[in-house]
Amino acid sequence: MADSRISVPPETRRGEPFEVRILIRHPMETGYRTDESGQHVARNVIRRFTCRYNGAPVFAARMSSGIAANPYLRFFVTAHDSGTLDFEWVDDGGARGQARAEVKVA
């Protein structure tokens, strides 16, 4: 299941910031809508998103109803050694998602 798309440069330089981009499939239900029968649709947004590099947190975000469906995040990370970026997120329903990307430091 394609739940996210990630872009990191194929190779980075030691100590230089590089761009990380991630697109996550999620409806980001605001909690302000009603369905066709008038019933309230419960809020379901990605509550928390974290990115770790070799285990250490490098980026985190708390999202709310103001973020559109299928959120797209872009941030910068500086690496000193080659390693792994671990992305993890959890939504209001408790569903967890994760993804991983390898980073090679030249």
Add this chain to the structure above:
Amino acid sequence: MARWWIALAAAAALCSPAASAQQRVLPRDAMRSDLEFAGADVRAMQADDIANPGFLWVERGENSWRDATSGKSCASCHGDAAVSMRGVAARYPRFDQTAGAVLDVEARVNACRVRYQALKPLERESDQILALTAYVTYQSRGMPTAASIDGPARASFERGRSFYTTRHGQMNLSCAQCHEQNWGKRLYAETISQGHGNAFPAYRLEWQTLGSLQRRIRACLFGIRAEMPRPGAPELTDMELYLAWRAQGLPLEAPGVRR
């Protein structure tokens, strides 16, 4: 008006049948993709394969393409979609001999499922059908729209043209009144486009999801307070064919991004 168009088309067909494909509603150099009427942010989103959410469906479609749980996957017959499906969507909607009707990509995918995979057809606008059609249409990205309106497809084309030029709904508007006579002008905060379908299936920001061209046509009909044919209705396929002919030469953009 519609009758006049049909008479004109019939006369033209009698004079030179081969010329039908060359006649255009809009001259090629005046034709502009709807993308050009969108804001810079929307254009940037479409141009970036990571920021463009449509690729979530394309990726999912690639998985479905290889899914052989029914015994046969799409790939079992068609192999590598990048080769076998290149340019295919650009020729759709297309007359299908077996079905005896013009089919759009959605209907053709479903026909394949029923005929060769012994599967149930997928529901229109479901994520599964959108994923497959997005994946198949994506293989023709950048190729010019070139649907055939000759032979058995002609009747469907004529019905589509008549639908396009007929006034509909409480607002009593035809498609042509906005998209031919007034494109480029403002309708509230938006610029009226030329109404081409070359970006579909497209991710529409208003929908917060990917949608088919039929859904977009229905949205337009809703906007003019007209009756909306059900998804998959022949009227909508006729319109898709007419729009494809009208947009001939415009490159496919699927998965596009629209407001």
